[in-house]
Amino acid sequence: MTTVFAFIETFKGVASPASWEAVAAAKMIAGAGGASVTALVFGENASAVASQAAQYGANAALVCEDATLAQFRLEPFAALLTALVNEHKPVAVVAVSSSRARELLAASAADTNSPMLSEVAALTVGADGKLSAERAVYAGKVISDVAVTGGGTQFVTLRSRAFKAATPDASAQAAVTTVAPALSEDQIPTKIESFEEEVGKVSLSDAAIIVSGGRAMANNPKDAPAGTADAAVWKAQDGFAHTIQPLAEALGGAVGASRAAVDAGYIPYAHQVGQTGKVVAPDLYIAAGISGAIQHQAGMRTSKVIVAINKDPEAPIFKMARFGLVGDLYAIVPAITAEVKRRLGK
Amino acid sequence: MHVVAFTRSTPDTAAKVEVGANGQPTWGDAATVVNPWDEYALEEAILQAEATSGQATVIALGDELHNEALKHSLAMGLNAAIRVEDAALNTGDALAAASAAAAAVKKLGDVKLVICGKEAVDTGTDQHIFQMARKLGWTLLSNVSKILSVDEAAGTIRVERQIEQGKQVVSAALPAVLTVTKEINEPRYPSFIGIRKASKATIPVWSLADLAAEVPSAGVSVTGYRNLPPRDVKLEMLSGTPEEMAAKLVDLLIEEKVL
Numbered sequence: 001m002t003t004v005f006a007f008i009e010t011f012k013g014v015a016s017p018a019s020w021e022a023v024a025a026a027k028m029i030a031g032a033g034g035a036s037v038t039a040l041v042f043g044e045n046a047s048a049v050a051s052q053a054a055q056y057g058a059n060a061a062l063v064c065e066d067a068t069l070a071q072f073r074l075e076p077f078a079a080l081l082t083a084l085v086n087e088h089k090p091v092a093v094v095a096v097s098s099s100r101a102r103e104l105l106a107a108s109a110a111d112t113n114s115p116m117l118s119e120v121a122a123l124t125v126g127a128d129g130k131l132s133a134e135r136a137v138y139a140g141k142v143i144s145d146v147a148v149t150g151g152g153t154q155f156v157t158l159r160s161r162a163f164k165a166a167t168p169d170a171s172a173q174a175a176v177t178t179v180a181p182a183l184s185e186d187q188i189p190t191k192i193e194s195f196e197e198e199v200g201k202v203s204l205s206d207a208a209i210i211v212s213g214g215r216a217m218a219n220n221p222k223d224a225p226a227g228t229a230d231a232a233v234w235k236a237q238d239g240f241a242h243t244i245q246p247l248a249e250a251l252g253g254a255v256g257a258s259r260a261a262v263d264a265g266y267i268p269y270a271h272q273v274g275q276t277g278k279v280v281a282p283d284l285y286i287a288a289g290i291s292g293a294i295q296h297q298a299g300m301r302t303s304k305v306i307v308a309i310n311k312d313p314e315a316p317i318f319k320m321a322r323f324g325l326v327g328d329l330y331a332i333v334p335a336i337t338a339e340v341k342r343r344l345g346k
Numbered sequence: 347m348h349v350v351a352f353t354r355s356t357p358d359t360a361a362k363v364e365v366g367a368n369g370q371p372t373w374g375d376a377a378t379v380v381n382p383w384d385e386y387a388l389e390e391a392i393l394q395a396e397a398t399s400g401q402a403t404v405i406a407l408g409d410e411l412h413n414e415a416l417k418h419s420l421a422m423g424l425n426a427a428i429r430v431e432d433a434a435l436n437t438g439d440a441l442a443a444a445s446a447a448a449a450a451v452k453k454l455g456d457v458k459l460v461i462c463g464k465e466a467v468d469t470g471t472d473q474h475i476f477q478m479a480r481k482l483g484w485t486l487l488s489n490v491s492k493i494l495s496v497d498e499a500a501g502t503i504r505v506e507r508q509i510e511q512g513k514q515v516v517s518a519a520l521p522a523v524l525t526v527t528k529e530i531n532e533p534r535y536p537s538f539i540g541i542r543k544a545s546k547a548t549i550p551v552w553s554l555a556d557l558a559a560e561v562p563s564a565g566v567s568v569t570g571y572r573n574l575p576p577r578d579v580k581l582e583m584l585s586g587t588p589e590e591m592a593a594k595l596v597d598l599l600i601e602e603k604v605l
Contacts, residue, residue, distance in 0.1 A: 011511055014583065045582055055368050067471060072509075074486050077486070098384030099510060102472060102473065105470075106440075109473075109477065110441060110476070110480035110481055113562040115439075115441075116473060124500065133570070136470055137371070137470040138356075138357065138371055138470070139467045140574075141362070141363040141364070141574070142364065142365060142571050142572070143571065143573070144570075145567055145569045145571070147569050148565060149564065149566065150564065151565075152565065189519035190487070190518040191516065191517050193504075193515040194515045196512050196514075198511065200530055209604070266488060269529075275359055275382075275467065276382050276383075295360060304604060305599065305604045307595065320577050321579070322579045322580070323584060323595060323598060323599075324583045324584065325584050325591050326583065328588075332591060335588040335591070336588075336592040336596070339592040339595075339596045340605070
């Protein structure tokens with residue numbers, strides 16, 4: 001009996017919704033060879049998360065709720081994954097590419113000298129069961145085709161939002177098996193001393209809608225308070241908080257920014273979209289006051305619908321956009337926010 | 347303490363990259379730069395080596411193109427540079443690269459800390475870094491935003507890490523492999539004297555035979571490169587007052603099923 005492992009990522013006992021994309025991709029790989037899908041859930045509340053995984057298509061689950069796995073640490077997670085791979089010899093191990101999943105799968109692939117395809121945007125199963133994939137290289141400027149040539153378990157991390165999760169079936173169930181951890185606490189070289197959670201942070205890579213601001217955020221018509229050291233920075237920061245953020249909130253989306261805006265100190269780096277920031281692929285990307293430099297384009301060009309708002313009708317961003325609005329973002333963005341609230345009742 | 351940083355040369359951030367006639371990515375006449383994430387790793391390697399009166403070595407895997415990044419590293423102030431090149435590493439298999447990188451660190455003998463930028467922008471991956479840590483059997487600490495303390499005698503390190511949900515303080519056993527984020531430091535510019543010295547440096551090249559390394563048989567190959575398909579969009583310009591444009595836009599976005 002052959003199986004495909006799908007790694008279900010959890011935080012404080014709650015599954016990351018992107019994990020169901022991994023179950024769907026695992027099912028696609030399994031389907032081609034008549035194999036089953038086994039969800040792997042490590043950490044607190046694993047059994048409950050496993051039954052949720054069943055609703056999204058897992059046939060079985062291997063769970064471990066040991067205290068050493070309460071918070072993600074590479075060593076105990078990788079030792080357990082490697083032990084399970086050696087025992088079950090799955091066709092593949094699939095996870096959605098978060099930073100911890102990339103570490104975990106890479107580590108276990110190294111432990112078992114197995115092939116790995118990382119951050120893939122598309123996946124094909126060959127007649128012999130070997131996987132080939134499409135992935136972005138050169139910061140999204142070129143596509144690379146990669147193929148598994150060797151034998152053994154194939155490790156795959158998926159670009160988030162590249163695969164569609166199944167519609168959950170409330171009646172579906174999976175056989176849940178509890179497994180023992182592979183390492184005891186005294187064998188683990190890392191201790192988490194403290195953790196400071198940043199609440200309300202919307203992950204750019206998971207967002208379906210992104211509203212981004214660029215250099216033109218500094219053209220805020222509001223006056224900076226007297227004595228402000230750098231009026232442009234104040235104006236742009238105020239604009240992100242009171243013009244961009246409200247539209248993102250009304251749309252249930254995340255706030256992005258161009259490198260120019262980040263470099264100028266208008267908004268923290270965590271919001272940067274582009275070559276040296278995040279590569280995103282939302283359903284809707286609204287670029288306000290962003291000219292569309294090549295490094296920004298590399299980060300957002302696979303968005304489904306792009307809306308460009310810019311004073312300059314010649315800005316390169318319009319070449320990629322589906323809808324273009326020429327004018328002052330400080331007049332247009334609030335008008336869109338008001339319209340969205342009125343129409344969508346938010 | 348002996349600290350190692352890894353680097354590579356990548357096309358300038360603003361360069362247009364496309365697939366050339368030979369099927370390989372090309373960036374025309376554009377210059378290469380140090381892989382942008384590596385600048386932080388190089389700076390941190392210098393700082394950590396200085397703080398312990400130790401030395402910092404920089405290693406690159408690949409062909410002569412990467413001498414540029416190594417010379418930049420020497421000009422910044424790293425003490426020695428090594429390039430690892432072998433035809434067996436040209437398949438694009440990260441595990442093979444990771445095994446060779448681990449062997450190079452082992453050959454240096456007394457290394458306690460390896461520092462890497464968080465990913466390579468050309469190959470678009472961080473897989474090789476994590477796999478190097480496993481092949482060394484060392485602790486991996488990713489996305490480190492601050493090194494709080496290093497105690498070489500006790501064999502411990504304390505760091506602050508950025509994870510997707512917030513910030514962690516972690517203590518761990520040395521030796522360790524770190525990836526570092528932008529927040530960790532302000533990379534220095536090479537000095538004029540540094541650049542002059544680096545330009546005269548001869549960089550030793552190690553082959554897999556020199557490393558006496560067993561590289562696992564390649565399980566993955568790059569089969570080709572493609573240019574991005576053109577964005578198949580018809581631009582529709584909206585006109586009118588901001589309110590009129592906003593109303594039209596919302597209609598159109600609902601029609602496109604993205605709202």
